[in-house]
Amino acid sequence: MSRTDISNMLRDVGIRPTPQRVAIYEALKGTTRHPTAEAIYEAVKSDFPSLSLNTVYDALQTFTEAGLIRKLAMKENISRYDGKPAPHGHFVCIRCGRVEDLRAAVDEELKRIDLMLKDKINGRIVDRDYRFYGYCTECESEMSPYNKKS
Amino acid sequence: MSRTDISNMLRDVGIRPTPQRVAIYEALKGTTRHPTAEAIYEAVKSDFPSLSLNTVYDALQTFTEAGLIRKLAMKENISRYDGKPAPHGHFVCIRCGRVEDLRAAVDEELKRIDLMLKDKINGRIVDRDYRFYGYCTECESEMSPYNKKS
DNA sequence: TACTAAATAGGAATTATTACTATGATATCC
DNA sequence: GGATATCATAGTAATAATTCCTATTTAGTA
Numbered sequence: 001m002s003r004t005d006i007s008n009m010l011r012d013v014g015i016r017p018t019p020q021r022v023a024i025y026e027a028l029k030g031t032t033r034h035p036t037a038e039a040i041y042e043a044v045k046s047d048f049p050s051l052s053l054n055t056v057y058d059a060l061q062t063f064t065e066a067g068l069i070r071k072l073a074m075k076e077n078i079s080r081y082d083g084k085p086a087p088h089g090h091f092v093c094i095r096c097g098r099v100e101d102l103r104a105a106v107d108e109e110l111k112r113i114d115l116m117l118k119d120k121i122n123g124r125i126v127d128r129d130y131r132f133y134g135y136c137t138e139c140e141s142e143m144s145p146y147n148k149k150s
Numbered sequence: 151m152s153r154t155d156i157s158n159m160l161r162d163v164g165i166r167p168t169p170q171r172v173a174i175y176e177a178l179k180g181t182t183r184h185p186t187a188e189a190i191y192e193a194v195k196s197d198f199p200s201l202s203l204n205t206v207y208d209a210l211q212t213f214t215e216a217g218l219i220r221k222l223a224m225k226e227n228i229s230r231y232d233g234k235p236a237p238h239g240h241f242v243c244i245r246c247g248r249v250e251d252l253r254a255a256v257d258e259e260l261k262r263i264d265l266m267l268k269d270k271i272n273g274r275i276v277d278r279d280y281r282f283y284g285y286c287t288e289c290e291s292e293m294s295p296y297n298k299k300s
Numbered sequence: 301t302a303c304t305a306a307a308t309a310g311g312a313a314t315t316a317t318t319a320c321t322a323t324g325a326t327a328t329c330c
Numbered sequence: 331g332g333a334t335a336t337c338a339t340a341g342t343a344a345t346a347a348t349t350c351c352t353a354t355t356t357a358g359t360a
Contacts, residue, residue: 016326018338037316052340057317059338073223077347078316091273106270113263120256123241125284134275166357168307187347202309207348209307227316228347 001029013066023048024059028069028083034090034099036078072099072129087114089130095139102130151179163216173198174209175218178233184222184240184249186230222249222279237264239280245289252280 001009006025007017015021027043028035035043041056060081063069072080072090080099089102089110102110110130118125135143151159156175157167165171177193178185185193191206210231213219222230222240230249239252239260252260260280268275285293 016337018325020339050340054318054341055339071225073225073227075221075223075229077223077227077229079225079227091271091275093273094276100272102271106267109263109267109270113259117256117259120259121241121252121282122250123243123282123284123286124290125241125282126244127283129281129283131279131281132271132273132275133277133279134273136273140274166306168357170308200309204310204349205308 001026013068015062015066020044020048020051020055021059021062023051024056025063025068025083028060028063028081031083032101034072034080034082036080040081070127074099087128089132091132091134091136093136093139094133095135095143098136100136102132151176163218165212165216170194170198170201170205171209171212173201174206175213175233178210178213178219178231181233182251184230184232186228190231220277224249237278239282241282241284241286243286243289244283245285245293248286250286252282 003022003026006022006029010017010021010025023044024040027040031043033039037053037056037060040060041051041053044056045051060069060071064071064081067085069085070082072082074080074092076097084101088107091100091102092098093100101107114128153172153176156172156179160167160171160175173194174190177190181193183189187203187206187210190210191201191203194206195201210219210221214221214231217235219235220232222232224230224242226247234251238257241250241252242248243250251257264278
């Protein structure tokens with residue numbers, strides 16, 4: 001998605017496509033790392049030196065309210081952001097902190113589950129986040145008894 | 151569960167059962183409101199005036215690490231705590247902020263789903279939180295066109 | 301009862317996020 | 331196309347949840 005495309009898309013949903021916003025959106029879309037506001041700030045700043053962290057927070061909130069991206073609640077109380085607007089699940093490593101999307105196949109299962117549960121839940125659902133916590137494969141191997149650090 | 155029972159249980163898992171800790175644990179177990187540290191502090195303080203908020207934070211962390219309770223990540227970046235240690239799902243109202251446990255029947259479905267997904271996920275899972283966001287029934291009725299506030 | 305290790309509480313420090321505001325850019329209306 | 335109103339940016343300061351530090355107290359143990 002080119003910057004022009006992003007620009008048009010933002011205008012379509014009623015968000016004024018400033019250069020900062022386009023760059024912030026582009027940065028978030030270009031990664032699967034679920035970055036923090038700070039990380040996005042650092043990434044965009046390199047080719048946008050005057051950028052303010054406030055602008056990043058403001059843009060992320062604007063995008064979230066428009067449903068273009070989503071805010072992820074993290075136990076460390078530092079928000080992360082996800083460029084994929086459709087509901088999907090996550091795996092969070094409780095050792096290194098990385099946040100991974102679940103594999104597409106798993107997400108398909110979860111979608112089926114949504115339909116199954118929809119009318120068993122009190123209240124009108126507008127979003128969901130199936131979250132798994134554990135040790136990612138990399139941390140698992142680093143923690144292996146044959147590969148202990150300390 | 152009496153205070154004596156709590157005391158013994160804490161000792162069993164290697165946590166020194168001080169009066170503060172017992173009262174904090176009791177307060178959290180006695181509610182389904184998923185309170186914040188601050189809320190627990192206020193609740194316990196009434197019959198424990200010398201209590202420090204630090205002690206509440208410390209106790210909650212200790213209990214969480216021991217697997218007795220769980221910490222819930224919230225989008226507002228204010229942690230809430232859940233006295234039920236077993237994995238279960240939540241419904242979060244995006245209007246009033248309340249956090250409800252899912253009905254037992256739904257949790258049963260989710261347990262079955264866990265088994266189904268277990269070996270389709272990379273990494274070793276140690277916990278999960280199926281989270282639905284939406285409007286609780288009370289907020290829905292308050293927002294109804296026949297009952298509009300403003 | 302004395303000893304040791306850990307818990308408490310108070311204050312200070314940290315830090316993610318928000319609020320405020322002057323300046324600058326963009327869009328709208330004529 | 332120019333004047334004007336609206337909105338975005340960026341800087342600073344404010345807010346507030348959580349953590350850090352430390353002297354004092356308490357609980358468990360010999």
